[in-house]
Amino acid sequence: MASASVPVERADGAQSAYAASQWKLVWWRFRRHKLAMAGLAVVIALYVVSLFPEFLAIADPHERNAKKLYLSPTPVQILDGWLPMPFVYGLKSERNPETLALEFEPDTSKKYRIQWITRGYEYKLFGFFTTDWHLMGLDTEDDLAAFHILGTDRMGRDLWSRLMLATRISMSVGLLGVIISLFLGILLGGLSGYYSGAVDVTIQRMIEFLRSIPTIPLWIALAAAVPRDWSVVKVYFAITVLISFIGWTTLAREVRGRFLVLREDDFVIAARIYGSGAMRTIFRHMVPNFISHIIATTTLAVPTMIIAETSLSFLGLGLRQPVISWGVLLFEAQNIRAVSSAPWLLVPGAFVLLSVLAFNFMGDGLRDAADPYSIHG
Amino acid sequence: MIQFLAKRLAIYVPMLALMSIVSFGIIEAPPGDYLDDYVALLKASGEYDEGDAQRLERRYGLDSPFYVRYWKWVSGVVRWDLGDSLEFRRPVNELVNDRLAMTVVLGVFTVVFTWTMAIPIGIISAVKQYSFIDYAFTFLSYLGVGTPNFLLALVLMWTAFSVFGVSITGLFSDEYIDAPWSLGKIWDMFTHMWVPMLILGTDGTARLTRILRANLLDELGKPYVETARSKGLSEWRLILKYPVRIALNPFVSTAGWTLPTLFSGSLIVAQVMSLPTVGPLLLKALQSQDMYMAGSIVLILTALTLVGTLLSDIVLGFMDPRIRMGA
Numbered sequence: 050m051a052s053a054s055v056p057v058e059r060a061d062g063a064q065s066a067y068a069a070s071q072w073k074l075v076w077w078r079f080r081r082h083k084l085a086m087a088g089l090a091v092v093i094a095l096y097v098v099s100l101f102p103e104f105l106a107i108a109d110p111h112e113r114n115a116k117k118l119y120l121s122p123t124p125v126q127i128l129d130g131w132l133p134m135p136f137v138y139g140l141k142s143e144r145n146p147e148t149l150a151l152e153f154e155p156d157t158s159k160k161y162r163i164q165w166i167t168r169g170y171e172y173k174l175f176g177f178f179t180t181d182w183h184l185m186g187l188d189t190e191d192d193l194a195a196f197h198i199l200g201t202d203r204m205g206r207d208l209w210s211r212l213m214l215a216t217r218i219s220m221s222v223g224l225l226g227v228i229i230s231l232f233l234g235i236l237l238g239g240l241s242g243y244y245s246g247a248v249d250v251t252i253q254r255m256i257e258f259l260r261s262i263p264t265i266p267l268w269i270a271l272a273a274a275v276p277r278d279w280s281v282v283k284v285y286f287a288i289t290v291l292i293s294f295i296g297w298t299t300l301a302r303e304v305r306g307r308f309l310v311l312r313e314d315d316f317v318i319a320a321r322i323y324g325s326g327a328m329r330t331i332f333r334h335m336v337p338n339f340i341s342h343i344i345a346t347t348t349l350a351v352p353t354m355i356i357a358e359t360s361l362s363f364l365g366l367g368l369r370q371p372v373i374s375w376g377v378l379l380f381e382a383q384n385i386r387a388v389s390s391a392p393w394l395l396v397p398g399a400f401v402l403l404s405v406l407a408f409n410f411m412g413d414g415l416r417d418a419a420d421p422y423s424i425h426g
Numbered sequence: 427m428i429q430f431l432a433k434r435l436a437i438y439v440p441m442l443a444l445m446s447i448v449s450f451g452i453i454e455a456p457p458g459d460y461l462d463d464y465v466a467l468l469k470a471s472g473e474y475d476e477g478d479a480q481r482l483e484r485r486y487g488l489d490s491p492f493y494v495r496y497w498k499w500v501s502g503v504v505r506w507d508l509g510d511s512l513e514f515r516r517p518v519n520e521l522v523n524d525r526l527a528m529t530v531v532l533g534v535f536t537v538v539f540t541w542t543m544a545i546p547i548g549i550i551s552a553v554k555q556y557s558f559i560d561y562a563f564t565f566l567s568y569l570g571v572g573t574p575n576f577l578l579a580l581v582l583m584w585t586a587f588s589v590f591g592v593s594i595t596g597l598f599s600d601e602y603i604d605a606p607w608s609l610g611k612i613w614d615m616f617t618h619m620w621v622p623m624l625i626l627g628t629d630g631t632a633r634l635t636r637i638l639r640a641n642l643l644d645e646l647g648k649p650y651v652e653t654a655r656s657k658g659l660s661e662w663r664l665i666l667k668y669p670v671r672i673a674l675n676p677f678v679s680t681a682g683w684t685l686p687t688l689f690s691g692s693l694i695v696a697q698v699m700s701l702p703t704v705g706p707l708l709l710k711a712l713q714s715q716d717m718y719m720a721g722s723i724v725l726i727l728t729a730l731t732l733v734g735t736l737l738s739d740i741v742l743g744f745m746d747p748r749i750r751m752g753a
Contacts, residue, residue: 081452116721258441263731265690266708267448273712273720274455356574360694363576382580383698385595389588397579405572 062378075341078418099217103172105184106210107196110373112170114205116142119391120153122200125163135163137187140195153195161187161194163393200393202381205241211373212397219355222289226354229293240330241301242308249305256298256373264295265360272366281372288367292357295348303346305338312333341419349412352405359401370411375401427743429715434739438732445728446503450496453721457610463533485509499718503725511711518719526726528597529703532622533688533734540630540684547631548638549652549670552646563635570632579625583699595623595700611668626692630684638673644671675745685734689727 069077079085098105108174110289139159145152169183187196199208241252268291275287311317320334355375362376363383370377378397382388388395486498486509502509506516553562586594596603597618602611645651646669654664693705700706704723710718 254437255477257437258444259580261441261731261735262445263685263687263689263727265693266727267452269693269709269713270720272451273715274452352572359574360576364694364697365538366709366712377576379580385583385587385593388580388584392584392588394585395580398580401574401577402572405574406568409568409572 071341075415075418079414080207082414082417084410085417088407088410088412088414091403092411095216095220095404098213099220102176102213102217103174104182106207107169107170107183107186107198108207108210109170110206110210110214111371112206114201117195117197117201117205118199118203120195120201120205121391122393123195123197124155125196125198129160129162136160137163137194137196145290159194161189161196162301163196164188166371176409199396200391202391202394203387208378208393208396212375212400215373215375215378215397216400218285218368218372219358219376219401222285222292222358222368222374223351223355223404224292225289226296226358227347227351229290230295230297230300230344230350231256231356233293233297234344235304236302237297239308242305243312243327243331245309252301253305256301258297259295268292268357269361269364269366272361285368285372288358288361292354292361295357296353299350300343300346303342304339307342310334310336311338341415345412345415345419348408348415351412352408355401355404380415430533430743431736431740434736438648438736442729442732446500447496449470449498449721449725449728453499453717454492454495455717499721503722507623508722511716511719518722521707522723522726523718524743525702525704525707526730528701529666529689529692529705530730532597532619532692532701532703533685535619536623536626536630537684538691539627540634543627543631544634544638548635548673549640549642549665551635552642552673553665555643557646567632567635570628571636573628575629576648576698577624578628579622579695579698582621582625594618597622597701609633622692622695622699625695626688629691630688634684641670641673641675645673685731685738 091168125135125137127133127135129136137160138155139158139161140153141156142153163185165185167183167186167188168181169186171179171181174180187194197207197209202208202211237252237255241249271291272288275284279287317330317334317386320330325333358367358374359376359379362369363376363379365380368374368377375397378394379401382394383400486495499509506519508522510516511518511521515520547563551563554560582593586592597615598611599614599618602614646665648669648714651664651669654668655661659667692701692703693708695701696703696705697709704727708720708723710715711723
C-alpha cells in the first residue's frame with residue numbers, strides 16, 4: 050500500500066485523483082457505498098440525540114405518575130382540519146366494570162396543540178447551564194393531557210423521554226469502551242508486532258487465552274463483583290472498563306498484523322537507519338499508514354460494546370437505576386406478560402438494533418474504503 | 427498428529443490452570459467471609475453446632491492462607507466435589523449435573539444447526555452472486571449479526587405469546603419437568619429445543635455464511651475451476667468437489683471460537699427463556715453471592731470450551747495436513 054499509488058478511474062474527475070489526499074480518496078470511495086452512508090447518517094443522528102437528550106425529551110424521565118401506568122402511545126393527530134398543526138386529544142379515564150382496571154379513552158372534546166420549542170421541566174444542559182427549553186411539549190397543566198409518543202412504563206414514566214436519555218448513556222458507553230480498547234489494542238498489538246520474539250509470544254498467548262474463555266460468564270461474574278454501594282458514576286466507569294476488556298483483542302490482532310506487514314517495508318527500515326527511535330517510527334511513519342484500517346475495525350467494535358452493555362444491564366448486573374440506558378429500559382421488558390400488554394416496552398430494542406446495524410454498515414464501508422490505493426473494491 | 431495434539435495440550439493445560447486462578451479470584455472477590463455467611467445462616471435456622479464449624483474448616487480451609495484455600499477448592503473441582511451451595515443448601519454438583527448435560531446438548535445441537543444452515547446458504551450466495559437470493563441472505567445475515575440474541579428471544583416469545591397464546595419457555599412441557607428420563611421426555615425436549623436452537627444459531631449462521639461466501643468467491647475465480655469446467659465436469663459436482671472443500675477449511679479452524687461465543691450467548695438467552703441450563707444457575711449464584719457455586723460454574727464452562735476447541739483442533743488436523751505437520 051505504501052508503494053506507488055495507483056490512480057483510480059472515477060466519474061468525478063479522473064485527473065483530480067492524482068492530487069487528492071489520502072483522506073479525500075477514502076471519502077470518495079466511502080461515498081459510493083450507499084448503505085455505509087445511511088449508517089453514517091444514523092450514527093450522526095444518534096450522537097446528536099446523545100448531545101441534547103433533555104432538549105428532545107418531553108417529560109422529566111424520572112417523574113413517576115401513579116395514574117398513568119402502562120399508558121399506550123398517544124396517537125398524535127397531524128392535521129387539524131387542513132392545517133398541519135399537530136395536536137393530541139385529552140384523556141378520559143373509565144373503570145372497566147369487569148376487571149376494575151382504569152382504562153383510558155381519547156376525549157375528542159379536548160384538544161391540546163403541540164407546542165414547538167417550548168418550556169418544560171428544568172434540566173442542566175451539558176451539566177452546566179440550567180434551562181427549561183424543549184423541542185416539543187403541551188402548553189397545559191391538565192393532568193389528563195397526555196403526550197407520550199411511546200407510552201409510559203410500569204411507573205408511569207414517559208418512555209420517549211427515557212429513551213432519549215438512554216441513548217446518551219448507551220452510545221457513550223460504546224464510544225468510551227472502544228477508546229479504551231483501542232488504546233490497549235494499539236499498545237499491546239503494536240508492541241507485539243514491532244518487537245516480535247518473546248514479547249510477541251507472550252502477548253499472543255494472552256490474547257489466545259482471552260479469546261478461548263467464555264467471556265459472558267466471566268464478565269457477569271466480574272460485574273456482579275462491582276459493589277452495590279458504589280456511586281452511579283463509579284459503576285458507569287467500572288462497567289465501561291469491563292466491557293472494553295473484551296474488545297481489545299480483535300484490535301490488537303489487527304494492529305499486529307499491520308505491523309508485521311509494514312515492519313520490513315523500505316520506508317520503515319529507512320526511517321530506522323536514519324536514527325528515528327521506536328516511538329517516532331511507530332507514530333510518525335507506521336501509524337499513518339494503517340490508521341484508516343484501525344478506524345474501520347474500531348467502528349466495527351462499537352456495536353459489540355453496545356450489545357455487551359445492553360446485555361449486562363438487561364440481566365440487572367450492569368448499569369442500574371437511576372441511570373437510564375437501553376439495557377436498563379429493556380430490563381423492564383423481561384417479563385413477557387408485561388410485554389404482551391405493553392409491547393412498546395420493546396422499542397428500546399429497536400434502537401439497539403438500529404445503532405448496531407448502522408455501525409456495522411458504516412464499518413463495512415470504511416473497511417472497503419480504508420485502502421484507497423487498491424484497484425478492486 | 428500426536429505431536430500436534432501434544433503441542434495443543436501444552437497450551438490448553440496451563441490455560442486451564444490460569445483460568446482456575448481467575449475463577450478463584452471471583453470466589454474471593456466479594457467482601458465478607460463465606461464461612462461467616464454460612465454460619466449465620468445455620469445459626470438462624472437453629473441447626474448449628476461446633477462440629478459443623480470444624481467440618482467446614484477442614485473442607486474449605488477458611489482460616490488458612492489463600493493458596494491453601496485455592497488448593498482445597500481446585501482439587502475438589504477435579505474430583506467433582508464442588509462444595510455446597512449457600513443458596514440451595516445442597517452440594518453444587520447435584521445442582522449442576524443435569525443442567526450441564528443440557529448445556530452441552532443445546533450447544534452441540536446449535537453447532538450442528540448452524541453448520542447445516544450456513545454451508546448451503548453460503549454456497550448458494552457465492553455461486554449466485556448478486557442474485558435476489560444472495561441479496562436476501564445478505565440482508566438476513568446483517569440482521570442476524572446485528573440482533574442481540576436475547577432481543578430475538580424476547581421478540582419471538584412476545585410474538586408466540588400474543589399471536590398464538592403459547593409461551594415458548596423452558597425445554598420441557600409441564601408434565602415432563604420432574605419426570606425421569608424416558609423416550610417421551612426426550613421427544614418432548616426435541617419439540618422444545620428448536621426455538622432456543624434457532625435463536626442461538628442465528629448469529630453464528632450469519633457469520634459463517636459471510637465467511638464461506640467470501641472464501642468461495644475467492645476460490646471460484648481461480649484457474650483450476652476454469653480447467654475443470656472446460657473439461658466438461660457438471661457445474662454442481664465441480665463446485666462441491668473442489669472449491670467448496672477448500673473454502674470450508676477456515677470454517678473448521680474458526681469452529682473452535684464458536685463454542686465460547688455459544689456458551690456465552692446461551693447464558694442470557696437461557697435466562698430469558700428460563701432454560702434448564704447452567705446459565706440461570708450461574709446468574710442466581712452471582713445475585714445471591716453464592717460464590718463457590720459461581721466460581722465452579724465459570725471454571726467448568728471454561729473447561730468445556732477448551733475441550734470443544736481441542737476437538738475442533740483434532741478435526742482440523744485430520745482435514746489439513748499442513749496443520750497436522752506443524753507448518
